[in-house]
Amino acid sequence: MTRRVRLLVMAVGGTGLAALLVAACFDLPRFGGDQHPYGDRVVRASLARHTANTIASVNFDQRAFDTLGEMSILFASVLGTVVLLRQTRDEHRAAPEPEQVALPVRRYALLVLPVAVLTGLYVIAHGQLSPGGGFQGGVVVATALHLLYLGADYRALERIRPVGSYEVADALAASAYLVLGLAGLVAGTAFLADFLPYGTFNTLSSGGTVPLLNAAIGMEVACAVVVLLANFLDQAVEIEKEGET
Amino acid sequence: MHHLLPVLVAVPLLGATLLVTAGRHLPRAAAETVGCLFAAGTAALAIALLLNSSPPMTDWVGGWTPEGGESVGIVLVGDGPGLGMAALASLLTVAALAYSWHYFDEPPRRHAGSFPALMLLFQGGMCGFAIAGDLFDAFVFFELMSVVAYALTGHRVEEPKAVQGALSFGVLNSLGAYAMLMGIGLLYARTGELAMTKIGEGLDRHGSPDALTLAAFALVLTGLLVKAAAVPFHFWLPDAHAVAPTPVCMLLSGVMVELGAYGVWRVYRTVFSGPGGIPASDLEHALVVLGALTGLVGAVMCWYQRHIKRLLAYSTVAHMGLFLIGIGALSPEADDGVALYILSHAGVKAALFACTGALLDRYGSVDEHALHGRARELRGVAVLYVAGALSLAGLPPFGIGLGKAVLEEAVGGPLTVLFVAVSAVTAGAVLRVAARVFFGLGPRPDDESSYETTGKKEEPETRSRLSRVPDTMTAVPAVLLVLSLAMGAVPGFAAAVGHAVSGRAAPAPHWTLIGVLLGLTSTLLALGLATLAATRPKLLGDGAWTAPLRRLQSGHIGDYVAWMLAGTTLLAALALPTILNG
Amino acid sequence: MSVLPYLVAAWVFLVGCYGLATSRNLIHAVGCLAVCQSATYVLLLAVGYRDGATAPVFSDLKPGSRPVVDPVVQALALTDVVVGATVTAVLLALVLQISKLHGTVDPDELSELRG
Numbered sequence: 001m002t003r004r005v006r007l008l009v010m011a012v013g014g015t016g017l018a019a020l021l022v023a024a025c026f027d028l029p030r031f032g033g034d035q036h037p038y039g040d041r042v043v044r045a046s047l048a049r050h051t052a053n054t055i056a057s058v059n060f061d062q063r064a065f066d067t068l069g070e071m072s073i074l075f076a077s078v079l080g081t082v083v084l085l086r087q088t089r090d091e092h093r094a095a096p097e098p099e100q101v102a103l104p105v106r107r108y109a110l111l112v113l114p115v116a117v118l119t120g121l122y123v124i125a126h127g128q129l130s131p132g133g134g135f136q137g138g139v140v141v142a143t144a145l146h147l148l149y150l151g152a153d154y155r156a157l158e159r160i161r162p163v164g165s166y167e168v169a170d171a172l173a174a175s176a177y178l179v180l181g182l183a184g185l186v187a188g189t190a191f192l193a194d195f196l197p198y199g200t201f202n203t204l205s206s207g208g209t210v211p212l213l214n215a216a217i218g219m220e221v222a223c224a225v226v227v228l229l230a231n232f233l234d235q236a237v238e239i240e241k242e243g244e245t
Numbered sequence: 246m247h248h249l250l251p252v253l254v255a256v257p258l259l260g261a262t263l264l265v266t267a268g269r270h271l272p273r274a275a276a277e278t279v280g281c282l283f284a285a286g287t288a289a290l291a292i293a294l295l296l297n298s299s300p301p302m303t304d305w306v307g308g309w310t311p312e313g314g315e316s317v318g319i320v321l322v323g324d325g326p327g328l329g330m331a332a333l334a335s336l337l338t339v340a341a342l343a344y345s346w347h348y349f350d351e352p353p354r355r356h357a358g359s360f361p362a363l364m365l366l367f368q369g370g371m372c373g374f375a376i377a378g379d380l381f382d383a384f385v386f387f388e389l390m391s392v393v394a395y396a397l398t399g400h401r402v403e404e405p406k407a408v409q410g411a412l413s414f415g416v417l418n419s420l421g422a423y424a425m426l427m428g429i430g431l432l433y434a435r436t437g438e439l440a441m442t443k444i445g446e447g448l449d450r451h452g453s454p455d456a457l458t459l460a461a462f463a464l465v466l467t468g469l470l471v472k473a474a475a476v477p478f479h480f481w482l483p484d485a486h487a488v489a490p491t492p493v494c495m496l497l498s499g500v501m502v503e504l505g506a507y508g509v510w511r512v513y514r515t516v517f518s519g520p521g522g523i524p525a526s527d528l529e530h531a532l533v534v535l536g537a538l539t540g541l542v543g544a545v546m547c548w549y550q551r552h553i554k555r556l557l558a559y560s561t562v563a564h565m566g567l568f569l570i571g572i573g574a575l576s577p578e579a580d581d582g583v584a585l586y587i588l589s590h591a592g593v594k595a596a597l598f599a600c601t602g603a604l605l606d607r608y609g610s611v612d613e614h615a616l617h618g619r620a621r622e623l624r625g626v627a628v629l630y631v632a633g634a635l636s637l638a639g640l641p642p643f644g645i646g647l648g649k650a651v652l653e654e655a656v657g658g659p660l661t662v663l664f665v666a667v668s669a670v671t672a673g674a675v676l677r678v679a680a681r682v683f684f685g686l687g688p689r690p691d692d693e694s695s696y697e698t699t700g701k702k703e704e705p706e707t708r709s710r711l712s713r714v715p716d717t718m719t720a721v722p723a724v725l726l727v728l729s730l731a732m733g734a735v736p737g738f739a740a741a742v743g744h745a746v747s748g749r750a751a752p753a754p755h756w757t758l759i760g761v762l763l764g765l766t767s768t769l770l771a772l773g774l775a776t777l778a779a780t781r782p783k784l785l786g787d788g789a790w791t792a793p794l795r796r797l798q799s800g801h802i803g804d805y806v807a808w809m810l811a812g813t814t815l816l817a818a819l820a821l822p823t824i825l826n827g
Numbered sequence: 828m829s830v831l832p833y834l835v836a837a838w839v840f841l842v843g844c845y846g847l848a849t850s851r852n853l854i855h856a857v858g859c860l861a862v863c864q865s866a867t868y869v870l871l872l873a874v875g876y877r878d879g880a881t882a883p884v885f886s887d888l889k890p891g892s893r894p895v896v897d898p899v900v901q902a903l904a905l906t907d908v909v910v911g912a913t914v915t916a917v918l919l920a921l922v923l924q925i926s927k928l929h930g931t932v933d934p935d936e937l938s939e940l941r942g
Contacts, residue, residue, distance in 0.1 A: 001797060001804045010807035010848045014841060016814025021427075021837035024460035028434050031829040032878035037437040038317070039875065039897030043883060045309075045317045046898070047890055054883035054895070058902035062317045065251060065306040069373060069385035070906045072258050073392050076366045077913035079265060080396025083359050084920040088403050129886045135909060164269060164355070171265035178259045181251070190308035191251035202886050228916050235923060381903055388910050392917055399921050405928040406939045412853065412921045413940075419860055419914050420847065426867045426907065427840060433900070434874040484940045550942075697942030800940035802856055806847045 050198040051207040056128040060213040064192040067213070068177060071220055075174045078224045082167070085231045093238045099153035109151025116144030124218035128207040134214045138221025145226060154237050163230045166223045173220035180213055247302035249294060250321040250376055253331055254386075256287045257338075257369035261362040268358025280361025281342045284368055288335035291372065295328040298745060303378065320440050322378035325745030329584065330507050333591055334371035334500045338364055341492035344599055344721040360400070367393040367496060374504055380429050380465075380516070381439045383508065384422065387468070391418045394501060398489040404704060409800065410488035416802050417481040417809065418471055424813065425468025431461040432516070441515035448521035459824050462523050463817040465512055467809070470816070473505030475569055476539040477808040477815070479562050480798060483546070486558035487698065490706050491602030494554065498561045498598060499591035506568045506587075510580075513572075523820050525575050531819035532573025533660070539566030540663055542794065544670040549788045549795065551613040551690075552700035553601050553678055557594065560637065560671040564590055567664060571652045577747035581754045582652030584746045585732060585739060589636070589644025592729035596722035597633045597675065600626050603714045604682070606707045612700035613678050618685025623714060627683035629722050634679055636729060638672030638771040639764040641756065644732030647739055650760025661763070669767040673774030680779040687779035697795065832873035840866035853922045853932040857915060864911040868904050875900030 001009075029035060046057035059067050087093065101109075120140030127133030149157040184193035199206035260283025268276055294302070301324035305311070309318025342364055370390030377383035395418075399411030433439060435457055436447025448458060467478070474482040482502065486494050509532075517523045543563025550556035564586075571583035603626050605611050608619060620626070636643035639650070649668065653661045680686040705711070732738050733756075740753035778785055797804070843863030850856040875897030881888065883895035926932045929939075 001799050001801065006801075006804050006807050006848060009804075009811050010845070013807060013810025013812070013814050014844060016817065017810050017844075018837070018841055020456070020460045020463060020814070020817050021840070022834065023456035024431055025830045025833035025837060027455050027457035028431070028830065028833050028874070031832050031873060032876050034877060034894075035437060036875065036877065036897040036899075037315075038433075038439065038899050039437075039883075039895075041315060041317050042898050043890075043895060046883075047885065052884060052886040054885070054898040055901050055905070058317075058898055059905065061307060062309060063319055063382075063899075063902060065319045065321075066382055066385050066902075066906055068254070068258075069370075069382070069389050070909050072366060072369060073385070073389045073910055074913050075262070075265075076363065076370075076389060076393045076396070077917045079261075079359060079363060079366070080392065080917050081920045082356065083363070083396060084399055084402055084408075084917070084924060086356070086402065129884075131882060131884055135905060168266050168269070171262040175259060175262035175266070178255050178262065181255060184307070185248060185252070190248055190304065190306065191255065192306050193308040231920070232916075232923075241927075381906075385906060385910070388914070392914055395914075395917050395921070399924065402924050403928070405925075408921050408924040408928060409937050409939050412918060412925060415914070415918045415921060416847070416856065416860055419918070420844070420863060423840075423860075423864050423867055426864075427836075427870060430836075430867060430870040430874055433871075433903075439899070487940065698940050795942040798942055800937060802853075802934050803848045803850060806844060810844055810848075 049194060049207060050201045051210055052129045052202045053127065053131065053133070056133050056210055056214060057207070059133065060210045061194050061207070064213060067217065068181065068192070071174055071177055071217060074221065074224050075170065078170060078227050081228055081231050085235055087239060091239050091241055094240050096154040096237050098155060101151060101153065106151045109147045113144060113147040113151065116147065117141055120144055120222070124215065125204065127214040127218070128210045129202060129204070134217030135221050138218045139225055141222040142225035142229070146229060154233070161226060161230060163227055166226045170220055170223035170227060173216050173223060176216040177213060177220070180209060180216065184209070246294065246297050247304040247323060249290065250302065250304040250323045251306050253287060253290055253294065253376065254369050254373040256290065257283055257365040257372065261365040261369070264358030264362040264365070268362065269355050271357055273357045276358040277342065277346055277361055280358070280365060281339060283365055284335060284338045284342055287368060287372065288332065288339055291328060291332035291335045294323055295325070295332050295745065298323055298325050298328050299748070301325070319382050320378040321376045323376055326507065326510070326584065327376045329745055330375040330500070330504060331372040333588060334375065335368055337496055337499045337591060337595055338368040340595060340721050340725060341495045343717060344495065345492040346717050363393055363397055367397065371500065371504060375507070378442070379440050380432065380444060384426055384429060387425070387472070388422055390501060391422060394497060397493040398485050400490050400493065401704065401706070404488065407488040410484040413800065413802055413805060414481045414485035417805050420806060420809065421468040421471030421478070424464045428461040428464030428468070431457055431464070441512065445516045445519050445522065448516070449519040451521050454521060454523060454823050456824060458522060459817055459820060462517055462820060463813050466509060466816055467813045469505050469508040469512065470535070470812070471505070471809065472502065473509065473569065474502050474562050474565050475535045476542045477812040479539065480805040480808060482562055483555050483558040483798065484800060486561070487552055487555040491598055491605065494598040495595035498558065499595040502561060502565060503568065503587045503591065506565060506572060509569070510572045524823055527820040527823050529573045529575060531816055532569045534819055535816070536566045536569035536573060537663055539563070539569060540667040544667045545791055545794065546798070547671050548674045549791050550674070552698050553604070553611040553613055554598070554700065555698060556674055556678065557597055557601065560675065561594060563667050563671050567652070567667060570656060570660060574656045576655055577751035579652055579655035580747050581743040581751055582648050582655055584742050585644055585754060586648030586652060588742065589648060589729035589732045592725040593633050593636050593645060596629060596725040599718065599722040600630050600633065602706065603718045605703055606705040606711045607714055609703060609705050609710055610701050611703055613681055614690045615701045616682045617689045618681070620682045621685060623683065625719050626714060627679065629719065629726060630679045630683060631676070632726050633722070634672050634675035634771070635768060636726070637668065637675060638768040639668045640768040641761045641764045642730065642734040644729045646764040647733040647754065647756060647760070650757065650764060651754040653763055654757065654760065665763060665767045665770070669770035669774065672767070672771035673778070676771055676775035677778045680775055687782065690782065833870065836866045836870035836873060839869055851933055851935065853925060853934060854919070856934065857918045857922060860918070861911060861915055864907070867907055871900040871904045871907070
């Protein structure tokens with residue numbers, strides 16, 4: 001198809017879709033309206049189970065099955081990326097060169113790194129209490145480790161990041177989520193049921209299985225992001241085509 | 246029993262995590278065995294649940310059973326159609342893993358478990374989608390199966406075609422999924438619910454349908470129809486199926502695409518079928534138009550392919566059109582017919598892909614012209630190929646024939662001609678391939694080609710070209726064909742399918758004289774077309790008139806996206822009368 | 828003005844589609860796909876908003892003292908973000924291989940699959 005024809009088809013389709021969407025927008029309930037029946041029920045259920053962060057209660061208790069699917073997507077995409085970016089027959093790995101880093105950058109990165117990791121762990125640990133949780137904290141932890149790449153060089157990063165172990169940890173965290181779900185079934189109620197005591201409201205141990213599932217997700221996300229980034233960074237830094245140096 | 250519904254998803258996912266954990270130290274054979282065991286265990290569970298699915302089960306995950314009719318949890322639905330699709334997906338996964346057993350290309354270094362793990366994740370995603378009773382949950386598992394499918398399609402990363410096809414597949418399906426999510430957002434805004442039945446009730450409470458209902462309907466169906474490869478959403482399918490590894494093709498063509506059609510059925514039935522939704526006549530109108538278009542385009546494009554996997558892919562497109570027409574009929578008889586049709590089509594199509602994979606691994610080509618007369622020695626594969634082609638045409642007593650006969654009776658009228666024509670042309674194309682490749686019939690076709698994709702110079706999927714076709718590669722298609730024969734020939738089977746799908750609303754599906762005659766007609770037509778095409782190719786013309794149609798399949802992501810938008814608009818326009826009258 | 832947030836979502840979705848259809852670079856196309864997805868975040872969060880409401884987190888808020896926004900859409904948006912990020916990763920990995928094997932990331936120059 002020529003560009004012209006494509007634009008024509010696009011114009012027809014886009015205009016139709018635009019008209020449809022705009023018409024639908026005018027039929028939507030008023031922005032900021034008060035009708036949120038599901039939301040109200042969720043807040044009640046979350047408080048009844050002593051989970052202060054309602055969103056964590058939705059993610060790890062009320063709609064924990066969605067999170068199972070979501071975690072599996074992350075797990076699958078890590079595995080898929082590992083497979084898609086594997087070293088092919090005509091490629092080889094070159095050891096990365098040591099790099100000089102400007103001293104202020106080096107100092108700042110190495111200073112911030114532990115703080116950032118700690119912040120990430122805090123965000124994970126307080127998932128059921130304050131905004132944040134396994135997903136958000138996991139990403140913070142994983143990216144914090146990469147400050148070492150900025151502050152030192154790729155070889156330093158590789159030393160603290162054995163990709164194989166992270167892959168295994170990723171899989172173990174994912175299976176921990178599944179095993180916790182099956183434990184709910186075995187404990188007598190249902191898959192992914194919250195079978196532990198709910199604890200005292202607004203403390204670290206409140207919410208029953210919520211903190212455990214949250215921790216599993218935190219570990220899974222941290223490891224998954226490390227492996228994902230490692231695969232892309234390897235392509236940029238290490239993997240070369242045969243014949244190139 | 247209903248507590249075991251989520252386990253259907255958990256078992257394959259657990260298998261995948263196990264394979265990744267242990268895959269670094271497991272030898273390949275062990276990893277593949279573990280993969281097969283988990284897939285087979287899930288299949289057994291799905292069948293056990295299916296046998297207990299009357300009356301249908303529901304399970305609230307996490308034990309959030311409704312109080313006062315309302316719940317905050319996610320509901321899973323274990324009825325005949327849902328568990329049937331889950332069982333089909335699981336059985337085909339077992340077949341695909343058995344087919345790839347040991348011979349499939351070297352796994353990446355220290356990742357022996359990666360291929361079976363991805364297949365298990367795919368299985369988990371398909372099972373999750375099949376039993377989802379919550380619209381957002383359906384979206385999540387829809388995305389899971391999509392993401393795994395992209396990675397599996399691009400698995401052979403040293404093939405330029407493979408990565409291009411996988412990217413088109415990924416972009417189109419993801420865009421479709423986001424359109425679906427926009428629709429879910431609109432439905433949530435209107436009803437404040439996510440469980441499908443609750444959304445349906447909410448729409449009904451609101452009164453007659455308006456622009457929002459129409460937009461939500463068009464957007465949600467866009468996502469599902471992209472997956473179901475309905476024209477004009479279908480462009481990704483031939484590109485992806487032509488390049489995916491054979492075991493993956495078996496799953497993509499056999500069950501993943503059909504899950505899109507199943508999603509249309511499920512979503513319409515539970516969300517839009519009430520007085521606040523889209524009237525049945527409009528859905529029928531939309532699906533019959535899109536289905537007929539899909540059947541015709543698929544059949545024509547199928548006939549003019551020389552790349553055998555692309556040819557099979559277009560035949561899937563054509564048959565999807567027939568499924569959509571059947572779903573649009575909205576009668577219990579048609580549902581029974583579609584269910585039987587999908588089940589046996591899965592077996593037959595997977596078998597045909599499996600045989601084509603054997604050709605690829607033996608000769609390093611899937612080009613009909615280049616392979617002319619070269620596969621004479623593969624007698625077993627030839628028998629399977631011809632049997633598959635004949636059953637695709639609807640030859641009694643194969644299951645496809647029975648499903649199609651029941652469906653033709655249910656939709657009736659002029660559409661019967663379309664059913665016969667589409668099955669005759671697609672089966673004729675496959676028979677023509679068999680006649681040329683396995684029997685060397687007719688003159689050797691000339692090799693010039695300007696625009697189209699040929700199937701020459703393809704890399705085998707095995708470590709090196711096979712000197713003989715291993716037994717697993719012939720046993721798997723043989724078993725699949727026997728099963729699809731049994732679906733039509735064993736009297737109790739069709740009745741059981743009918744019972745699981747439509748309960749007692751329809752008489753058990755059975756052979757009728759007209760059905761047998763129609764099946765024989767399309768088979769004879771297919772045989773005639775194939776003989777004519779192989780021996781007197783000049784008589785049927787060179788297909789120059791299809792050139793504009795073929796140029797639409799340009800491999801260009803931008804074109805495909807433009808067509809998708811046009812498709813959404815078409816879908817909305819077809820259902821528009823509701824709003825104007827309402 | 829109360830429909831403006833919804834119209835923004837529709838606009839973002841359409842702009843992403845336009846970008847996808849006219850893209851001359853596959854990395855840009857994957858980016859456009861992410862733009863289309865952002866439309867779903869905007870729509871979901873707009874749908875869940877409630878006038879004068881705060882975040883549904885009760886660690887420093889007495890339950891019932893203030894209205895809170897709909898927590899369901901926030902959880903859905905979180906799921907959506909993760910899905911989007913992972914899909915983008917897989918698609919970018921495919922683009923990387925395309926650029927290695929085809930030597931280009933311009934969709935107009937990819938001609939392996941046609942007809």
